[in-house]
Amino acid sequence: MEEGFPNATGREQSIQGMRTSEFCLHPAGDTPTSCRLFDAIQSLCIPVIVSDNIELPFEGMVDYTEFSVFVAVGDALKPSWLVNHLQRFSKQQKDMFRQNMAQDKLVVTD
Numbered sequence: 001m002e003e004g005f006p007n008a009t010g011r012e013q014s015i016q017g018m019r020t021s022e023f024c025l026h027p028a029g030d031t032p033t034s035c036r037l038f039d040a041i042q043s044l045c046i047p048v049i050v051s052d053n054i055e056l057p058f059e060g061m062v063d064y065t066e067f068s069v070f071v072a073v074g075d076a077l078k079p080s081w082l083v084n085h086l087q088r089f090s091k092q093q094k095d096m097f098r099q100n101m102a103q104d105k106l107v108v109t110d
Helices: 008-019 035-042 081-087 091-103
Strands: 023-027 046-050 069-071
Touching (some): 035 046, 069 081
Parallel strands (some): 023 046
């Protein structure tokens, strides 16, 4: 986790951080959509959706369980629980999540 600023340099640092991370947190916000979810998917960073009841964009067309980790808010707030939970995912499981993101054509490629 790093501190950043809302400018061009901060955005580049954020994008680079997502591209080099295995998991990207996506806590529920005050709107059903958020660019951080799309940015994570674009970066092939596995979204960790922290919410007890969230509406995700395009839920009727996209099965988020194929490439995302869902975590209850109560569990995420327990000390060390989230880190321990994410460390239990094998390399094969993480690779499968990334392959599913790419295969579902959620990622825009050049």
